[in-house]
Amino acid sequence: MSRTYRTRLRLGLSATALLAATALVPVPAHAEAVTDYAITVDPDATGAAIGDTMYGVFFEDINRAADGGLYAELVQNRSFEYSTADNAAYTPLTSWTADGTAEAADDAGRLDDRNRTYLKLAAGSSVTNAGYNTGIRVERGKRYDFSVWARAEAGTTLTIGLKDAAGALAGARQVTAEGGWRKYTATLTATRTSNRGRLSVATTADAALDMVSLFPRDTYKGQPNGLRKDLAEKIAALDPGFVRFPGGCLVNTGSMEDYSEASGYQRKRAYQWKDTVGPVETRATNANFWGYNQSYGLGYYEYFRFAEDIGAMPLPVVPALVTGCGQNRATDDEALLQRHIQDTLDLIEFANGPAGSTWGKVRARMGHPEPFHLTHLAVGNEENLPEAFYARFAKFRAAIEAEYPDITVVSNSGPDDSGTTFDTAWRLNREGGVDLVDEHYYNSPEWFLQNNDRYDSYDRRGPEVFLGEYASQGNAWRNALSEAAYMTGLERNADIVKLASYAPLLANEDYVQWRPDLIWFNNRASWNSANYEVQKLFMNNTGDRVVPSTATTTPAVSGPITGAVGLSTWATSAAYDDVRVTAADGRSLFADDFSGDASRWTHSGAGSWSVQDGQYAQTDETAENTLVTVGDPAWQNYDLHVGATKKAGKEGFLVAFGVKDTGNYYWWNLGGWNNTRSAVEQAVDGGKSTLIDKAGSIETGRAYDIDVKVRGRQVTLYLDGEEWGSFTDDKPAEPFRQVVTEDVRTGDLIVKVVNAQDTSARTAVDLGGARVASRARVTTLAAGQDAVNTETDTPVTPVTSTFSGVAATFSYTFPANSVTFLRIRQR
Incomplete structure (x- = not known):
């Protein structure tokens, strides 16, 4: 039967x-x-x-999601602001080629104090821009709007060209300078389709150039300073209930100072909304946390406008003056804190204030006299210092609620799904009666299949959940399947999970800092990931209420944890010694005191391993995941002992067990995350999940004894003879x-x-x-x-x-x- x-x-x-x-x-x-x-x-x-805002999208300028991506500008480094502060390989002429004499300048003759660098172009010279990816993409018959700010003597002729290796892509255009800094425009109509276009500007006399721009006329909904149509349409097709912006790690990393002469025109500062509004030529540029320059041409006004265009609730995130994403610093400057709080109040006025108010007037001058109807605002993002974060969050929240009691102020629980930071943050949020807590996690597909019931046991009397970032660490169908399985649990718990968004949203295939991503693109095309298809299916068929249902389950298949053992490092030099693997009955399975060579170990490729002074040392302080392994993948019920000493670098030790191959293993990560935390992580098909997470660091030069006891599916870990933690991995x-x-x-x-x-x-x-x-x-x-x-x-x-x-x-x-x-x- x-x-x-x-x-x-x-x-x-x-x-x-x-x-x-x-x-x-x-x-x-x-x-x-x-x-x-x-x-x-x-x-x-x-x-x-189930509310209309159950599912939304999260936008962060990562993987060139803004410049070279959703922002439709076709010219890269249009204002000559690229700098070594953004990327060690950058100069003000990155993406430009000069024919003749061209020199970047930063002096009193600049166009604007917040846009400091401009180009001096000698008579008879020209500059050519290469755009993004393979070049500037143009399509036959379509119009492109050129503009430039130039300073030149009256009568000077600027010639604008658009071509590729095969010849002209549009008829050349000329504009005549009138003296002083002025904006000049021209329209180019493409005569051929090309992915490899180049835009050139030539001058008949000495001239200064800034803000050299080329925009497709056909932006999303025809908006000026608008969005790339195909990408915006893919986002709109999801029918998102909200748009969370502008990040992410770039929100609360870098300096919290303003972009001003007093602060030395900070190039690496947290994302501050006032940098991003007003005429584009007066907006500051900034070093992006993800290793490139961001122009802020896509700024807060454009985010609000896009949310309105697609019928989504805007949900901005502002810094809380506690850095995150591995930086882990808290700002104690009370005056600076109060300035950021006031900036946040000004943001609400910018979004919702009448057109005659101070910041509502700025919005109205930009073309939107009516309010944007902001209802939710998040303070902070993935802070690893929960007490410091919450103390500052509480001040933001009090000020916002005093002036704008209808605004929901969103807190967060740090960067992981569990652990000390997560537990502390949730305790503080519960005690403070916070309305909504933003959770973030990226885990293996197996974790998502195991944790469908995560929110079943959440306290319905406590804060509700905003799952602001989640993904299963891959863009294969298995990843999307696991996310779909997990989303059934989100919907079943729609009384506690009020908002959810996959992250990140966009990735330019030639500029990738993070995987996985929902929508992929280059300069000519965009395509939906498997994960996108799952998100779209759920977002377009959410429903209004859950109809209770039950289902039978799959018979569980389980056995003991099996696998070899391994050693690794992450941006750290370390030495290991006296590695012993002993069966539960006392038999020696393996022993190595490194008095000879390391020929029994298998090196995965990264790092520099060698036997030195009777230890197995990894000496490359820049290499990540330098895993070496030894033993039988069938090993089970054993004790692993390792002696370890950190020599130099950012982190500590990685001791692996249950190793099946380089994508499937457990490891004890001691002193990870820039030597601030220790955790046990499980890797399945390359995607990791955290099983235990605690605060902790490793001292340089100190010898540690590390022991791992594996019995069935239970693991107990010991550090210097003291039990550090244990777990049982038996969840189907x-x-x-x-x-x-x-x-x-x-x-x-x-x-x-x-x-x-x-x-x-x-x-x-x-x-x-x-x-x-x-x-x-x-x-x-x-x-x-x-x-x-x-x-x-x-x-x-x-x-x-x-x-x-x-x-x-x-x-x-x-x-x-x-x-x-x-x-x-x-x-």
Whole structure:
């Protein structure tokens, strides 16, 4: 008797009814691996309401998401502001080529004090810009708007050209200077399509140039200083309920000082909204945390305008004067703190104030006299100093609520899903009665399959959750499947999880700092990741309330933790000695005191390992993950001992166990995250999850004894003979997940099923007596787990169909490795 048959009898269905329901599914023409499940829906029970802002998008200027990305400007380094402060390889002429004499200047003759560098171009000379990726992309017949700020004697002619290696791409245009700094414009119409265009400006007499710009006329919704159309349309197609901006790590890293003469015109400062509004030629540029320059042409006004254009709630994030993302500094300057608090109040006035108010007037002059209707604002991002953060957050919150009581002020819980920082932050947020807490985490697909129930046990009396950043560390279909499975748990807990957004949103394929990413692009095309297709399916079919339902699960398969052992470092030089692996019965499995060579160890490639003075030393202080391994992947129930000494560098030790290969292992990360924390992490197919997380650091020059005891699926860790922590890794990675919601407008029940395994899921569905139409609209995403969408191949694409076998009880076979939505009309 199948497990489904037994379950259906237990749920009160007769054998006859079950067989009739099952008969609705055609029998495959060939043998197919099938696992049996059952879903039972209770349409009369009360489920959580789902708000319109349940799902949104998070934008951060990472992976060239702004300049060279969503911001439609085609000229790179248009204001000659690139600097070694942004990137060691940068100069003011990066992306430019001069023919003749061209010299960058930073003197009193500049265009604007906040845009300090300009170009001096000698008579008869020209400069040419290479744009992004392979060049400037233009399309035949389309118009492009050129502009430049120039200072030259009256009568000087500036000639603007657009060409590639094959010749002209548009007819040349000329403008005549009138003396002093003035803005000049011209329109170029492309005569050919090219991905390798170059924009040139030549002068007949000495001239100064700044803000050399080329914009496609066809921006998203035709907005001036607008957005790249295809990228904006892909974001809009998600139908997001909110847009969180502008980050991310760039919000609260660097100096908190203003961009001013008094502060020495800081080039590495936290993102401050006032830098990003007003005419673009007066906006400051800044060193981006992710290693390049950001022009702020895409600024707070443009973010608010985009959110309005796509019908999404704007959700800006401001710095709390506690740095994050590994910097871990708190600013104690009370005057500076009060200035940032006032800046935040001014931001609310900029968004919501009347057109006659101080900052509402700035918004109105930019073209939007009506308010943007800001309702939520976040203070801080991923701070690793929770007490310092919360003390400052409380001051921001008090000031905002005193003046704007209708604004929801969002706090956060640090950079991880668990650990000391997370626990402390949540305690402070609960004690302070915070409304909404922003959680961030990036974990392995297995973690997402294991933790569907994460929010089931959250205190409904405490703060609600904004899941502001999450992803499963990859863009293959297996990653998207695991995220889809997890999203069923988010929806089931929509009474506590009020907002959720995958991150990051965008990646230019030639400028990648972070993977995974939702939408990929280059200068000519953009494409949806597999993860995007999952997000879009959920975001376009959310529903208005959860209809309670239950499902059977997959039989758990488990065994002891098995694997070899390993040593590694991360941006650190360290030496290891006296490595011993002993079986639980006392047999020696391996021992190495490095009195000879290290020939038994396998080096993964990174770092510089050698035997030195009876120790195995890794001496490259810049190399990351220098893993070396030894032993049998079948080892189980053993004790690992390692002696370790840090020699130099940023972090501490990485001691691995349960090593199957370079992408699947556990390791004890001692002194990680710039020597501020220690954790046990599990890697599955290269994606990591944190199992234990504590504050802690490693001293340079001190010898440590490290012991790991593995018994079955339980692991106990000892540091210098004292128990440091333990965990049991026995939570199943359930591949079959579901949730049911109701679309009140259409009356549809939306049955959402994720089958993240290589076998089909033959499922008996009981709609609990609901009266329904016999036909369902079906949307299916299915592919091999390794499938990845690219510019030229998109194996993960939604397929729509109709299923005619719907009844109060029916059966449906969900394909292997699939996400399936059934929209069933209620009568």
